Amino acid sequence: MKSSNYETIELQGNPASRVNEDDAFQQHGRLSCLFETSPKVKMSQRKKSKIIGSSKNNAFEDSRVTRLYFERYRVLELGRMWTICASIVLMVLEYEVSFAYQLTDTYEEEIKTLLYLILVLTIISIIMTFMAYLAELEFKKRSLTVPKASNIFQTNLIFLVLIETVILLPCPTPYTIGYKVSFLQRYSDQSRFYFVNEILTFVMLFRSLLVLNIAFKFQSFYSNRVNRLCGIYSVEFGPHFIFKVAIRQNPYSTLCGLFCIGIFLFSYQLEISERALLRTTTEIDHYNINNSLWVCMITIFTVGYGDLYPTTELGRLSMTLGLFYGVALTSLFTAILYADLQPFVSELRSITLLDKACIKTEIRQVAERILLNFYKLNSYLKKYKLKINVNDPATLNRISSIQNYLQEGQQLKRYEQLNQNRNYRSIDTEDFIAMADRYFKDMNDRIQDFRRMLKQMKNQQLTINDRDTPQVRSVQKNCHTVTAASYDVKSKDDHYFDQLIDSQSEHSELMQFNDDE
Numbered sequence: 001m002k003s004s005n006y007e008t009i010e011l012q013g014n015p016a017s018r019v020n021e022d023d024a025f026q027q028h029g030r031l032s033c034l035f036e037t038s039p040k041v042k043m044s045q046r047k048k049s050k051i052i053g054s055s056k057n058n059a060f061e062d063s064r065v066t067r068l069y070f071e072r073y074r075v076l077e078l079g080r081m082w083t084i085c086a087s088i089v090l091m092v093l094e095y096e097v098s099f100a101y102q103l104t105d106t107y108e109e110e111i112k113t114l115l116y117l118i119l120v121l122t123i124i125s126i127i128m129t130f131m132a133y134l135a136e137l138e139f140k141k142r143s144l145t146v147p148k149a150s151n152i153f154q155t156n157l158i159f160l161v162l163i164e165t166v167i168l169l170p171c172p173t174p175y176t177i178g179y180k181v182s183f184l185q186r187y188s189d190q191s192r193f194y195f196v197n198e199i200l201t202f203v204m205l206f207r208s209l210l211v212l213n214i215a216f217k218f219q220s221f222y223s224n225r226v227n228r229l230c231g232i233y234s235v236e237f238g239p240h241f242i243f244k245v246a247i248r249q250n251p252y253s254t255l256c257g258l259f260c261i262g263i264f265l266f267s268y269q270l271e272i273s274e275r276a277l278l279r280t281t282t283e284i285d286h287y288n289i290n291n292s293l294w295v296c297m298i299t300i301f302t303v304g305y306g307d308l309y310p311t312t313e314l315g316r317l318s319m320t321l322g323l324f325y326g327v328a329l330t331s332l333f334t335a336i337l338y339a340d341l342q343p344f345v346s347e348l349r350s351i352t353l354l355d356k357a358c359i360k361t362e363i364r365q366v367a368e369r370i371l372l373n374f375y376k377l378n379s380y381l382k383k384y385k386l387k388i389n390v391n392d393p394a395t396l397n398r399i400s401s402i403q404n405y406l407q408e409g410q411q412l413k414r415y416e417q418l419n420q421n422r423n424y425r426s427i428d429t430e431d432f433i434a435m436a437d438r439y440f441k442d443m444n445d446r447i448q449d450f451r452r453m454l455k456q457m458k459n460q461q462l463t464i465n466d467r468d469t470p471q472v473r474s475v476q477k478n479c480h481t482v483t484a485a486s487y488d489v490k491s492k493d494d495h496y497f498d499q500l501i502d503s504q505s506e507h508s509e510l511m512q513f514n515d516d517e
Contacts, residue, residue, distance in 0.1 A: 061142070066227075077214050083124055084121075084214075087171070122168060122171045133161050144231075185312075194276050212261050258332075
């Protein structure tokens with residue numbers, strides 16, 4: 001039984017133990033394989049860093065990509081500017097030829113050719129305008145200025161596109177040759193007319209403003225780096241910002257450019273408007289553009305002599321626009337000139353130091369005058385052998401005035417000493433100069449009073465000498481010494497100077513003046 005049971009147990013238990021061993025071996029293999037592959041799985045499942053993988057995930061701006069898109073945008077703008085300039089030149093040439101030969105059929109084919117060229121250039125300009133603004137939109141997407149899913153209709157670029165398209169659309173065409181618009185001449189009621197192409201040429205001249213707008217985009221400070229800085233400080237990067245920077249960096253050259261554009265635009269518009277009154281051979285042969293230039297110039301500068309003036313409706317419209325343009329330009333010139341005449345910080349410091357030197361000179365002059373008057377008074381008393389009567393009210397008044405002047409001198413000296421140790425940056429220069437002016441104005445008035453008092457003293461002493469009596473000779477001989485410290489007079493600016501003692505300047509040597517030996 002034992003053997004059979006033993007064999008039974010052995011026969012029944014060995015397969016079970018072997019199964020357990022196989023399971024344990026398989027589990028051990030699985031665990032070892034899991035431990036060996038777990039770092040790789042963790043590394044593969046770990047999220048990549050946003051900083052390291054930013055260029056792939058577009059979490060940050062790639063300056064190389066934005067620069068590429070920005071240069072593409074500038075190339076399109078450059079091509080658009082030259083296209084518009086070429087259309088304006090052809091437009092001027094076509095108008096001059098058509099006006100000179102309007103009574104004959106000379107150069108009719110050449111005029112049509114120019115009109116076709118102008119029409120083609122206009123279409124190209126409109127297409128390039130859309131392409132340029134799409135390139136600008138793509139540049140703003142790459143620079144993370146606008147969301148990547150936005151289109152041109154969801155940004156403010158659509159308004160600029162519409163404005164420039166409206167300006168670019170009107171142009172003289174070969175299909176409108178010969179069409180006229182009649183009107184009555186002012187003051188004479190004569191029947192006059194415009195050609196439709198002349199009116200379209202009048203409107204087409206506003207393209208010169210687009211040339212000015214594009215020219216600002218080729219300044220040295222118009223770049224993708226400046227766009228990035230504007231994004232940091234939440235500033236809109238566009239023509240308005242570029243115009244402000246151009247006014248600050250190159251004010252006079254910018255004003256010259258604006259003036260030249262305005263003279264060309266409004267004087268030629270006035271020329272087109274007033275030439276409708278010249279339809280005879282004699283008038284055409286003896287006409288020049290000097291009158292239009294003169295009227296436009298005096299209108300832009302808001303002078304308006306009135307010797308020449310437009311008589312047509314289009315001419316008056318042109319000069320009205322020129323007047324608003326001139327007012328803005330003149331105001332801008334005044335603001336620039338005023339800003340240039342404002343002193344810099346270093347110049348303000350130099351002016352303040354110069355004022356301090358003038359104050360010191362004034363203190364010396366006042367001291368010299370006081371000493372000179374004392375010397376003259378003492379000499380006068382010694383000459384006539386007179387004594388000061390302390391009980392005399394006039395004498396007391398003189399002594400009080402002298403004490404006041406001595407006190408003023410001490411205050412000026414104190415003011416000059418505090419000026420050496422003050423904090424230069426904590427004092428408003430204009431208040432400082434105004435206070436000094438007020439101080440010395442009061443001092444000059446007091447010195448004038450002192451001179452009148454001395455003159456009165458002289459007259460009184462002459463009167464005393466004329467009325468010499470024993471009572472006058474018996475005046476007490478004891479002299480009283482008068483000091484300035486015995487009469488305390490406070491000025492209204494003492495509180496201001498007391499506050500300056502607490503402020504210590506870091507650059508006190510800038511305000512230091514050494515007394516002459």
